Amino acid sequence: MGIEVKNITKYYGDQQALNDVSFSVGKGEIVGFLGPNGAGKSTMMKILTGYITPNKGEAFINGNSVKDEIKKVQQEIGYLPEHNPLYLEMYVREYLNFLARIHRVPQKRIAEVIQLTGLTPEANKKIEQLSKGYRQRVGIAAALLHDPKVLILDEPTTGLDPNQLVEIRNLIKKVGEEKTIFLSTHIMQEVEALCERVVIINKGCIVTDKKLADLKGSEEQILRVEFDYRVETVALQRLEHLLEAVNVGGFLYELSFSTTTDMRSAVFDFAHDNGLKILQLHQKHENLEELFRKLTVG
Numbered sequence: 001m002g003i004e005v006k007n008i009t010k011y012y013g014d015q016q017a018l019n020d021v022s023f024s025v026g027k028g029e030i031v032g033f034l035g036p037n038g039a040g041k042s043t044m045m046k047i048l049t050g051y052i053t054p055n056k057g058e059a060f061i062n063g064n065s066v067k068d069e070i071k072k073v074q075q076e077i078g079y080l081p082e083h084n085p086l087y088l089e090m091y092v093r094e095y096l097n098f099l100a101r102i103h104r105v106p107q108k109r110i111a112e113v114i115q116l117t118g119l120t121p122e123a124n125k126k127i128e129q130l131s132k133g134y135r136q137r138v139g140i141a142a143a144l145l146h147d148p149k150v151l152i153l154d155e156p157t158t159g160l161d162p163n164q165l166v167e168i169r170n171l172i173k174k175v176g177e178e179k180t181i182f183l184s185t186h187i188m189q190e191v192e193a194l195c196e197r198v199v200i201i202n203k204g205c206i207v208t209d210k211k212l213a214d215l216k217g218s219e220e221q222i223l224r225v226e227f228d229y230r231v232e233t234v235a236l237q238r239l240e241h242l243l244e245a246v247n248v249g250g251f252l253y254e255l256s257f258s259t260t261t262d263m264r265s266a267v268f269d270f271a272h273d274n275g276l277k278i279l280q281l282h283q284k285h286e287n288l289e290e291l292f293r294k295l296t297v298g
């Protein structure tokens with residue numbers, strides 16, 4: 001198991017940040033940790049990396065307890081904190097060199113991470129001269145220096161322009177081919193672009209832990225169908241699993257079903273049995289952003 005979190009609760013004074021949180025991330029998975037501002041994402045990541053301790057519960061990284069085996073955990077884990085703290089006055093290579101010496105990483109690894117993170121053209125620049133996207137690369141390079149098996153990335157693309165965003169996502173994907181990645185974000189699109197699975201947190205509680213495909217499929221099915229003639233919505237009620245039929249203009253109807261079984265052939269049969277022709281028929285997927293809002297609102 002890459003990451004295992006068991007019943008973690010965390011308070012800052014009276015403020016509860018995490019409430020009995022449990023989830024796991026399998027070896028080699030890229031899992032998105034999604035939640036609105038203040039949901040508890042950074043708190044969870046700081047607990048996983050041993051920066052802060054929970055009031056209750058335990059976390060394990062590749063089977064090592066964060067509480068009892070922190071040295072082993074530090075070897076296994078690379079961490080990009082939310083505000084990517086860098087020594088701006090240092091040169092890129094110098095900074096990585098400095099970290100490599102602290103962590104007793106062989107020198108040849110510096111060249112490897114520079115190449116892996118696409119920093120070669122910027123390696124001899126001062127960090128303060130770099131764009132935000134390249135600074136993130138430096139942060140990721142730093143997290144990768146000791147070749148950890150698990151990467152924890154706290155909002156790795158926040159504040160990047162659209163081009164930088166795509167570049168950093170591609171880098172994360174590339175790194176994710178070999179490592180377990182747990183990354184936080186408050187952008188659903190990010191999860192769609194990078195992750196197979198998503199854990200959604202709201203107000204310190206896990207509200208969803210699902211594969212993305214299941215998350216999309218778990219919602220009601222909506223079909224948009226245009227007939228060649230008007231149909232009474234009452235007649236449409238005869239369709240099995242129908243929740244609602246709404247005329248959205250002309251002979252166009254939006255049909256909601258309480259099943260994930262594809263209902264298009266049933267609609268086709270309905271048209272045939274009622275002497276209607278279908279001019280268009282397609283499935284409308286619920287926008288994941290809408291789903292996220294539903295799960296985290298209030």
Ligand SMILES: Nc1ncnc2c1ncn2[C@@H]1O[C@H](COP(=O)(O)OP(=O)(O)OP(=O)(O)O)[C@@H](O)[C@H]1O
Nearest residue numbers: 012015017035036037038039040041042043044186
């Ligand atoms: N050091 C702290 N002292 C007191 N309260 C804190 C501290 N750090 C976080 N909190 C509170 O704990 C809750 C969870 O915060 P956390 O930073 O973990 O959320 P987040 O999901 O990472 O948010 P964001 O997306 O804004 O970074 C918030 O209500 C926050 O105000």
